[in-house]
Amino acid sequence: MRLNVGYFYSKPIGYSREIQEDYDHLELDDLVVNNLKSTIIASRTSEGLLLQVSGSADVETNCVRCLTDFFLPLEFDFEELYQFPSRTREETDLVLPQDGNIDLRLLFREYLILALPIKRLCKTDCKGLCVVCGANLNDAICEHQSSPSDLVNLEG
Numbered sequence: 001m002r003l004n005v006g007y008f009y010s011k012p013i014g015y016s017r018e019i020q021e022d023y024d025h026l027e028l029d030d031l032v033v034n035n036l037k038s039t040i041i042a043s044r045t046s047e048g049l050l051l052q053v054s055g056s057a058d059v060e061t062n063c064v065r066c067l068t069d070f071f072l073p074l075e076f077d078f079e080e081l082y083q084f085p086s087r088t089r090e091e092t093d094l095v096l097p098q099d100g101n102i103d104l105r106l107l108f109r110e111y112l113i114l115a116l117p118i119k120r121l122c123k124t125d126c127k128g129l130c131v132v133c134g135a136n137l138n139d140a141i142c143e144h145q146s147s148p149s150d151l152v153n154l155e156g
């Protein structure tokens with residue numbers, strides 16, 4: 001997953017290219033990703049190389065209610081400027097690698113984690129876990145839950 005951008009060094013300012021990067025399955029350290037589709041617009045600027053990345057992916061995460069692992073479809077849209085070594089002023093600036101290869105794994109991992117919402121639900125009506133026995137209430141109703149017929153009786 002390396003994007004070779006070495007040929008951009010000799011291109012004029014304003015030169016840009018669109019690159020399609022798709023992956024069926026990725027393991028970015030601890031982050032498991034399926035169906036990643038991305039479009040990268042790489043542009044030579046006076047400062048260095050600008051990458052504008054957009055796309056979608058299914059990212060493995062866990063439900064905040066029932067704690068089950070599931071794949072959450074996400075969309076992402078970000079840009080990152082890699083500066084020529086002579087241009088960098090601050091330590092946080094990203095520098096274009098000497099060999100012209102940008103590691104996309106690091107880039108995708110960082111931005112996919114940022115794209116994950118705080119409230120992650122396996123489905124919008126996830127019933128969560130029983131607070132007494134910890135049973136997953138999406139699979140079964142345990143003895144600590146009111147049965148649907150009880151609810152009907154209460155309302156009636």
Ligand SMILES: [Zn+2]
Pocket residue numbers: 063064065066067068121122123126127128
């Ligand atoms: Zn859930």
Ligand SMILES: [Zn+2]
Pocket residue numbers: 130131132133134135142143144145
């Ligand atoms: Zn229970």
